[in-house]
Amino acid sequence: IDVNVNYTHLYEKKDQELSFLAMYSIDDGVNDFESFTIDSLDFSIESRLKNANDSYNEEFAMQIDYQTPISDNQLVEVGGKQTRRKALSDYQYFSAQGEDPYALVTDARFSNVFNYIQNVSAGYVSYTLNLDKYALKAGGRYEYTTIDAFFQDDQDINIPSYGIFVPSVNLSRKLKNNNTIKAAFNRRIQRPSIRYLNPNVQG
Numbered sequence: 213i214d215v216n217v218n219y220t221h222l223y224e225k226k227d228q229e230l231s232f233l234a235m236y237s238i239d240d241g242v243n244d245f246e247s248f249t250i251d252s253l254d255f256s257i258e259s260r261l262k263n264a265n266d267s268y269n270e271e272f273a274m275q276i277d278y279q280t281p282i283s284d285n286q287l288v289e290v291g292g293k294q295t296r297r298k299a300l301s302d303y304q305y306f307s308a309q310g311e312d313p314y315a316l317v318t319d320a321r322f323s324n325v326f327n328y329i330q331n332v333s334a335g336y337v338s339y340t341l342n343l344d345k346y347a348l349k350a351g352g353r354y355e356y357t358t359i360d361a362f363f364q365d366d367q368d369i370n371i372p373s374y375g376i377f378v379p380s381v382n383l384s385r386k387l388k389n390n391n392t393i394k395a396a397f398n399r400r401i402q403r404p405s406i407r408y409l410n411p412n413v414q415g
Contacts, residue, residue: 268300325364
C-alpha cells in the first residue's frame with residue numbers, strides 16, 4: 213500500500229511557492245525455502261531444512277519546502293523533511309532427519325524476531341544566483357539519524373545516533389546553440405538497504 217499527498221501554493225510573486233509532501237507505504241512479504249540432503253547411493257532423503265521468514269516494512273515521510281526570490285536574479289530555498297522507517301523480520305528454522313516431522317531450531321541465531329526503527333530529521337538551505345551567462349547554486353543539508361534495533365528477547369543492538377552536514381555547489385555556463393556546461397560538487401549519504409539489515413541466515 214502506498215499513499216501520497218502533495219500540495220503546492222503559488223504566490224503572486226514570480227517563483228515564490230510553498231509545497232508540502234507526505235508519503236506512507238507499507239509492505240509485507242514471505243521469504244520461505246525448504247532444502248533436502250540426498251544420499252548419493254540410494255537417493256533417499258538424509259535430512260531436511262525449512263526456513264520461514266515473514267517480513268514487514270513501513271515508511272512514513274513528511275516534507276515541506278519554501279522558495280522565494282530576493283531580487284530579480286537571486287533565489288533562496290529552505291526546507292525540512294522527517295522520515296521514519298520500521299522493519300520487522302520474524303524468522304524460524306526447522307530441521308528434520310529423513311522423513312521425521314520438522315522440529316523448531318531454538319537457537320536465537322536461527323529463530324528470532326528482529327525490530328528496526330530508523331528516524332531521519334533533515335533541513336536544508338540553498339542560494340541561487342543567475343547572471344547573463346553564469347548560474348551559481350550553493351547550499352547545505354544537515355541530517356540527524358537515530359536508530360533503535362532490538363530482538364524479541366530484548367537484546368538491544370547499540371547503534372549510536374549521528375549527524376551529517378552535506379554541502380553542494382553547482383556552477384553552470386551557457387554556451388552557443390543552447391548548450392550548457394556544468395561543474396558540480398555534491399556529497400551524498402548512503403545507508404544500508406533493508407536487505408542488508410535482514411538477520412535471517414539462509415544456509
